[in-house]
Amino acid sequence: MTPSLLLVAGEASGDHHGALLLSEMKRICPDLVxxxxxxxxxxxAGAKIVVPMDRLNVMGFFEVASRLPGVIASYRSLLATVDREKIRTAVLIDFPDFNLLLARALKSRGVRIHYYVSPQLWAWRKGRVRTIRRLVDHMFVIFPFEEPFYREHGVPVTYAGHPLLDEPFPEPQEKQALREEFLGEAPKAPLVALAPGSRPGEIRRLYPRMLAALALLEKRIPGIRALVPVPPSVSDEVYRAIEKTVPHPPVIRISGRFREVMAAADCALVTSGTATLETGLVGTPLVVVYVMNQGSYRLARWLVDVPAIGMVNLVAGRMVAPELIQEAATPQAMADHLWSILSDPSERTRILADLERLRQVLGGPGASARIARAILERSGLCNPPSVPGSPKAPWSTTPP
Structure with missing residues (x-):
């Protein structure tokens, strides 16, 4: 019988992590469907897409309500696929509001559930750990501080490193070549990266403010330009429509090359999320920004209990990047923080030193390969051979 599994990723970073994981699983088990x-x-990476991610990719309590019919249809499509294909193993990646609901139905069907990339229970709605303990057969976490949390609550857990380190980062000596590639010439002024997110809704909220901040910064630094990394899952038209409404200095949109764009930039405005950590690992000084629906924000403030929202700051354990959230995320504030990074050598040196420590916290590459092997072994989908030289790194686990 052909081994098969269900994999669910509801947003861009999950799609990326899932692709790395699936590539490793298919390398070990080529017949896997x-x-x-x-x-x-x-x-x-070879997945058969049952539900396109953009049907699920929405952020915020009130925003989800407007997309509910499509979400329900997606839920039913996934379960119909599980029933039709007799799938008995699932890998759910982050996206907890949808995935934990799906997990209940999967569990009732006897599906073994592996959860990859933990919901941020340590930040808010900690009570969901009881649901996870009941539904999830094994949790695979990507931050070292998450593993003790789950162990203390009786959830079988493995920390095997962070998949962001599984792909190469641009080297510092590549910076100038990347700048010339993207601009078509050597830059005559600083270069800023603008990363307004991976969801159309957050792009529409943040990109106008980022463009306005760039225009303010141009008054201090004539000739400044910006690079904009465009996620493959987002239409270029979303950006073009916004650019027509906001006066701004020249911007160049680059599709699908986030790390190279960040490596080419002197500093960046980055929407809160995995992108802040990836930018930090590249080594580019950044300002973390986020704006959401006002109702969702009020509810989040009541529920969330963390000292920072930027993943780069949470992993570092300190504020290595300033955060501008909601009303504080004005174009003027963004411009002022970028100016501080670009004009104060001591501030820039401090930030770069803090960012360098991130890799020490997260460890080395090989997380995707280790987790792929563990899932295949635990699920019995196939018996991974013992491969000499296969990735090994410090990891911890509690038994199933």
Missing amino acids: CHAAGGPALAE
Whole structure:
């Protein structure tokens, strides 16, 4: 019988992590068939896309309500696929509001559930750990501080490193060549990266403010330009429509090359999320920004209990990047923080030193390969051979 599994990723970073994981699983088990909710990265890795990611990719309590019919249809499509294909193993990646609901139905069908990339229970709604303990057969976490949390609550857990380190980062000596590639010439003024997110809704909220901040910064630094990394899952038209409404200095949109764009930039405005950590690992000084629906924000303030929202700051354990959230995320504030990074050598040196420590916290590469092997072994989908020289790194685990 052909081994098969269900893999569910509801947003861009999950699609990316899932693609790395699936590539490693198929390397070990070439006959594996993966049915998925996901995006272009998972499709390229060989998944059969049952539900396109953009049907699920929405952020905020009130925003979800407007997309509910499509979400329900996606939920039913995934379960119909599980029933039709007799799938008995699922990998759910982050996206807890949808995935934990799906997990209940999967569990009732006897599906073994592996959860990859933990919901941020340590930040808010900690009570969900009881649901996870009941539904999830094994939790695979990507931050070292998450493993003790789950162990203390009786959830079988493994920390095997962070998948962001599984792909190479641009080297510092590549910076100038990347700048010339993207601009078509050597830059005559600083270069800023603008990363307004991976969801159309957050892009529409943040990109106008970022462009306005760039225009303010141009008054202090004539000739400044910006690079904009465009996620493969988002239409270029979303950006073009916004650019027509906001006066701004020249911007160049680059599709699908986030790390190279960040490496080319002197500093960056980055929407809160995995992108802040990835930018920090590249080594580019950044300002973390976020704006959401006002009702969702009020509710989040009541529920969330963390000292920072930027993943780069949470992993570092200190504020290595300033955060501008909601009303504080004005174009003027963004411009002022970028100016501080660009004009104060001591501030820039401090930030770069803090960012360098991030890799020490997260460890080395090989997380995707280790987790792929563990899932295949635990699920019995196939028996991974013992491969000499296969990735090994410090990891911890509690038994199933």
